[in-house]
Amino acid sequence: MKQLTIRVCPKCGSSKIRETASSVGGWLVPTTYYCEEEGCGYSGPIYVEVEAAELDTMRKIMIGEDT
Secondary structure, three states: OOOOOOEEEEOOOOOEEEEOOOOOOOOOOOOOEEEEEOOOOOOOOOEEEEEHHHHHHHHHHHOOOOO
């Protein structure tokens, strides 16, 4: 059975990362993702994909808390 995966922001670890709509898409212009988390401001072509069960652990690692 395949695990549920979630896209998260590579800067802050929030799951509030969204794909921007572009009138020019496909192979010419890469998809851009942006983070809707207040105070983050990430915008770029990369996101992190984690299993839903590992989301809290990944966030703790990103902010430097011991697990």
